[in-house]
Amino acid sequence: MEHIVIIGNGISGVTLARHIRKLSDKKITIISAESEYFFSRTALMYVFMGHMTFEHTQPYEHWFWKKNRIDLLKAYVDAIDTDSKTLQLSEGKSLAYDKLIIATGSKPNKFGWPGQDLDGVMGMYHKQDLENLEKYAPNNTICKRAVIVGGGLIGIELAEMLVSRDIPVTFLVRESSFWNGVLPEGESAMINRHILSHHIDLRLSTNLKAIKADENGKVKSVIIEETGEEISCNVVGLTAGVSPNIDFLKSSKIETGKGVKVNRFLETNIADVYAIGDCAEQHEAIGNRRPIEAVWYTGRMMGETLAQTICGNRIQYKPGHWFNSAKFLDIEYQTYGWVHGKKGKPDYEAHFHWKHQDDTKCVTIAYHKDTNVFLGINTFGIRMRHEFFDTVLTEKWNVNKVMTHLSAANFDPEFYKLHEKDIIEKYNRDTGNNLRLSKIKWRSIFA
């Protein structure tokens, strides 16, 4: 029986294993050094905040793996010998494979800051980081202040985690406005204000220069690059992005760049070796996507796709329309299609922006300046229907048509106050249109 070995028990590796099992009878082994069982990395914050226990983050009960004949192996892979098709495991063991999938995810970026390896300095990616945080920041007497370096999605989650335990947080963000490499100005500014309203000491356009230690080798303070200011703190969170976790491949023949180089079939340069998830790097970007996409959904979609190839139906990885979501403290965010921030915004992309007066809801819709084709939407504080926008993007709707059917796109819970009327009025004012909301339900539109 063919032996499929998957390194990494994250969403990509596990999705792949599940789908291979559905399609075939192959022997499957998943190796991970991080945890016995698959857990949802995205839920780590909720464990620290006391919303859930770690067990709750495991999407499958323990019997699931045995029942589906997916062998789990807790071990660290030190090296891969692709000639003899064997893995070198820690503690001197080895394992032979017929097909190998690298799904090792990411690790937090460290940019060579002085003091970046001190006690009390940590990323927020692995389960061990969570345990570390619990150790160094259990409450605000042990951790009097934490400094977070890097204003991305994980940074703001870490800030929310610490704030939930009443730990004062200073949040250093290199950009001039939070996450404005991705978000358009209005949205980014709204999130800035939201962060401040949670009593987080947000420092924009601020870089870390160095981390200083006390006599025991523990974090004592950080120094700000721009001002030389010293901020005393007990914990430093490094959340300046992630990069593929592939150092252990250096000695192998597998081609790597920033990540494991793969073609559209998710194959590496070596036969029978594949890579998926955060650690995979496309030779060429697909559409507007980046060559490395460190998001949950990408890992899952790659897993779904590669299972076909492994089971004899060789197909390309062809993701559909881009979508994503996040939550900034109390504000939920969803995006469908492409809405660019200032950086990297194509010339043809025009924006319509609406913001609610309560400063916690806003919507940005991108469309083609010349053709008026709808390109994408960012929505904050209002839930929208994935299926609606997926169809709209496929059918290349005119933005005016999208606006009239906005009610059908709403996915907020029942009885919520709806804002579509407001939105379309603002749109009419901005664009000189005279559109009116349609009452047709979304299913009927596409019927």
Added chain:
Amino acid sequence: MKLIKYTGLVIFLIGLAIFTGSIFTGSFSLSPTEIDQYIDEKGYKSEIIADALKKNIATDEALNIFEFSSRVRQAFKHSNDHYDNLIATYDAEKNWDKKGEQYQYKIYGKPHTLSYDLAKRAGSGFVKDNPALMWWLTFGLSIIGALLYILPNVILLGAPGIKNNGIYHKSATNRGWIAWLVLLYLVGFYILLYFKADYVVNWTFILDPISKALNGGEASQWFVYGFLYCVIMTVMAVRMYIKYRHNKYQILRTTSVLFFQIVFAFLIPEIMTSLNMPGYDFKNAFPLDYDFFFEWNIKSLTESGAIGLFILVWGTILTLIIVPLMVYFFGKRWYCSWVCGCGGLAETLGDPYRQHSDKSLNAWKLERWVIHSVLVISVLMTIVTLYCYFSGAESFLGINSQWIKDTYSFLIGAWFAGVIGTGFYPIFGNRVWCRFGCPLAAYLGLVQRFKSRFRITTNGGQCISCGNCSTYCEMGIDVRAYAQKGENIVRSSCVGCGICSAVCPRGVLKLENDNTAGRINPTEVLLGNDVDLMDLVNQK
């Protein structure tokens, strides 16, 4: 703010302590004349009960309720034992006539109920003499304290949004010692209420004035329970309003259950009683209202003229037509989390414990076995009862009508719905009864699963498998298992509380009523991936 909160907690605990402590106060005795009067009223024929009671409780001693209860029960036992002995003797002598005569002297009824009746008349003391003051010291202090504890959350919780911080760090909500204490208290409360009502007769004195104002009569232990139920729900509804103030679905739903509890379950039946009508809760549908078709109820209804007849017809239509029709249009939520009293308590008092429901597959299996068994048994019981009622027989299909009714009332009605159902909130979650025991829920669930427009729609591929939805589903549904596959949630047990949707950080879940086509949509590859792959895999 924190100071106000903790002051509130202390005041609440003082109120609760006085309430609990009041059980032990007062003295209980009756004069010989009063005892004679009582026996007369009840029409007891026993020739020795009067003396036995006089000897035991016509005394100058200050008996507390426990001593009093024990002496009363002794007296009744003494009388019954006496006649049982005679029966045995005549039986041995084969003197059938004499033996038969003795039965009329026996006194039937549960010992603690007999004792409760007497205690209600025999009580005196501070509580009985000062009901208004006592009301303020017990209900009053507890309500004020609880509100002081809850209201600061408007500010302490910060901006509106999901605030589940620390739930798994706190002893009260993480099955710690506080949770166990609460469990003990609740279980104790229910056992006293259901089985030893005489011990808590002092509580009824506190509410006598209110009861008289509402229905003209003195308060019974059930009046106390009903009143307490409304008070607790109201206070805990305030907590819900604050906690979910960003979520209109939660606010409306909470208002709705509160309204139905106070008006339908409490006020209307009381007012009906005061008008000499049978007190009836118009929303309490059979088979949750399991004694609706019991002889005594049918008899009382048929003897109550037009209103009785109306209730009989309404009750039947409610169960056979209104309930399933509404479930078809709106799902079982219209009842379970918008109307029902049990649901109402679960959604208010029980909300802090919702995360304790067991999400395992085994629990789901157990749930289906148990709840459907209860449904079958309750229907069987009703068939037997009705058959016996119309035919005059004592049993049907080999089942004794009285036996099955008594057993059901004891095991399901009292133990399952009350002691376990509510008492175990802090450890097993707030919907143990609704999930495992309620026959009405089983019935609604079957309709919801197979013929309804209701579903929880999963928003394409947006789920990140975080598990908040499953953790906070009070019915123990593994919501995530569906959401992470992009599949709608169509489950018979879902009561549509909407909390899974509320806690989801990615906006994945929406409760809605829509066409039945495509309601159940098993998916393997989620929206957002290659459309051809989706077609290939999902069409299979």
